[in-house]
Amino acid sequence: MRDITVAFPLERDIEAWERAHAQGIVPSRWPYGLDELAASGSRRRVGLGELARPMRAWSLVRSSIPDRSTGRAVVTWDENAAARLPATRGISRHSGVIWLTDGAASSHDVRSRVRWLRQFESLWVLSSAQIAPLRDLVGRHGPRISSVAFGVDHEFFGLRSYPSRPLVLSVGGDRDRDVVTLYRAMADVKRSLPHAEIVVQTSSSLEPPEGIARVARVSHLELRELYARASVVTIATRPNLHVSGMTVSLEAMATGRPVVITGTPGMRDYVQQGVNGLIVSPGDADALARQTVALLRDESRGRELGMAGRVSVVASRTTADLCAGIRRAVDGPVE
Incomplete structure (x- = not known):
């Protein structure tokens, strides 16, 4: 089992999210409950800068992203965050893909993102209907693709009594x-x-x-x-x-x-x-x-x-x- 680091865009402001969660204002300690991904006793995250500032982004993540040889991995939630994750030898990168399969395959943006994602070790989607289109995009020799079911914080959104007024x-x-x-x-x-x-x-x-x-x-x-x-x-x-x-x-x-x-x-x-x-x-x-x-x-x-x-x-x-x-x-x- 790999030790996972979760990488969020800087504008997500995870510290503010954690404070809001502690006050009961938002669900899950991190967005989408991704804090549950981190290995026990090693709950790490890193921030990703804007694409216009790749060197800053690299300075933020290079000391925290684990080397693949150590059995560690870095994860981003979607292809937009993945585009900010610098490519470097020895890093195991993994990402969700949400929007790409609904874009025109001939568009410049889709083509550029596909080229980038082909360098990742694995990709996952939240809909089984996305597997075949994504495989067509990245090619049969591209990253491993999995279908992962989305989930929500069932405690924050707890069972409530049925209303009396429609x-x-x-x-x-x-x-x-x-x-x-x-x-x-x-x-x-x-x-x-x-x-x-x-x-x-x-x-x-x-x-x-x-x-x-x-x-x-x-x-x-x-x-x-x-x-x-x-x-x-x-x-x-x-x-x-x-x-x-x-x-x-x-x-x-x-x-x-x-x-x-x-x-x-x-x-x-x-x-x-x-x-x-x-x-x-x-x-x-x-x-x-x-x-x-x-x-x-x-x-x-x-x-x-x-x-x-x-x-x-x-x-x-x-x-x-x-x-x-x-x-x-x-x-x-x-x-």
Whole structure:
């Protein structure tokens, strides 16, 4: 088992994150729970500078990144952080890949990142649907590729009692969220159930339909309380391979809330239709609204799916599970 160093971009300010975690403000001691990756008694991290300052970045990491010959490794969360990790002989480098498989393979940015990542020993993705496209990008003689299941802090996002007042919540603002479809669906929900409260957290500039509350940003604590108040968490995304919406769906499930979400490739790694959530086709606002309304009208079904979601997260989708998967990806096959 290798001793792992986790490398974060400097702007992440891990010290501030640790202080916030100690105060109960954010989940996990490090982002994504990556503190659980560090070897017992050797919990190390290093900071990565901007690409425009490669020498500064190197000065920050060269004394901390272990040599491969010692059985140690350095890990970055995604390809953006990986691009800041200097290449040098004797260093075992490993990284997650999130966005690359959804980019145009012919673009200059994708080509340059692929060339860089080919030098890594292993890569992992958070969606099984990304394995084949990433292998096509890096080539069959490229780094070892693994699929690792994402996980959330199931203690920070703990089980909460089911609400007495109906509220539909939608959260998230990454580039693959489908706000147009979401707003169409929520307008239908509001027409069907005028008494239901609907809250959408989004950075989109699109005006929401009448009767729908939009918030631009929420803290982790505010988000946790919104999950607790929600009867249903509904998420609409455009087709993508990186499973947009998986974080929100797992956090909601950990809280014991039913999820209605777009069924993009890889989503079934996290949400199983009719078991711990409901899945609809991309762009299908009618189905999104119909499934949401059905859960609002059938509270016992909502409770059932919410509890099943909680059980599935605790069983195999926690930050500990995530880190165990990353460690397996880093260590590689047993000789």
